[in-house]
């Protein structure tokens with residue numbers, strides 16, 4: 001047995017998976033170039049479009065890759081050298097969008113921000129000649145959820161293609177393509193959807209579909225995915241088992257309702273934040289998503305030491321930060337199959353670690 005097993009998982013991807021997902025992970029991978037598998041893909045697409053409230057005529061592309069491939073493929077397929085992208089850069093993932101633009105020679109405004117959720121978009125007015133906006137709805141490196149309503153109003157006003165990396169907030173936080181004026185949603189299997197890593201979905205509105213560049217690459221050519229998707233297939237071998245797991249998960253989410261899942265994550269996040277109030281830890285961001293809590297030590301302890309100790313002594317896996325935030329913050333995810341009982345394991349571990357009693 002690897003020592004990787006049997007840990008309590010509080011990382012923002014991969015996240016704790018549901019029992020039925022784990023069961024499906026152990027079956028023989030079926031052949032997929034047939035009608036039966038096509039129906040599964042069609043149903044996944046249909047439910048995804050429903051829970052995203054996507055505009056009529058939107059499509060879902062299923063890419064076999066991690067989330068960053070969805071970010072890069074979207075830029076390669078939807079933007080060209082005539083475009084000017086406005087990147088909302090509030091941390092590591094915003095910077096990744098800037099890096100992708102630069103590698104592919106896409107002109108870009110790099111708008112760096114800190115502890116600002118852009119509820120007020122006045123500061124974006126200077127970029128109104130941009131043709132596309134790139135934002136990570138939840139900037140996972142620091143735990144900031146941007147105000148997608150305000151950003152959507154801004155992009156609509158100036159006819160800017162609104163490309164949203166929703167990877168770390170889909171399912172746990174509100175995402176609505178029509179209400180929030182979103183043209184492209186990028187999401188991935190191993191965050192809020194609570195599946196293994198390896199599948200990334202790009203959802204395109206009809207306006208985004210019109211912008212797809214002519215074919216200039218093979219594997220991630222969106223035109224091929226659109227065309228093969230019409231018969232419920234992908235151009236190349238997909239992550240078959242993850243698609244089966246996705247199908248199972250989506251049926252459940254549809255049955256329970258997406259707002260049930262948003263609320264469940266909110267309740268878990270609020271419970272955790274309330275229960276740790278007595279500890280010498282401070283909430284790091286003013287604009288936290290339901291998906292995750294970012295904490296900063298109030299005492300002399302280093303955040304990365306806390307993460308190391310919690311894993312060694314209590315088997316609870318949290319996420320440290322790198323760079324200049326290494327000692328300042330760590331992160332606790334609320335995505336996936338979370339219950340209060342499961343979160344209690346971490347809360348009790350933290351109280352024991354600080355040798356403070358949890359009760360009154």
Ligand SMILES: *Cc1c(COP(=O)(O)O)cnc(C)c1O
Nearest residue numbers: 066067068093136138140167168
């Ligand atoms: C996890 C994540 C990604 C994708 O990272 P991969 O390692 O490629 O899966 C992209 N954007 C955000 C905001 C993320 O949290």
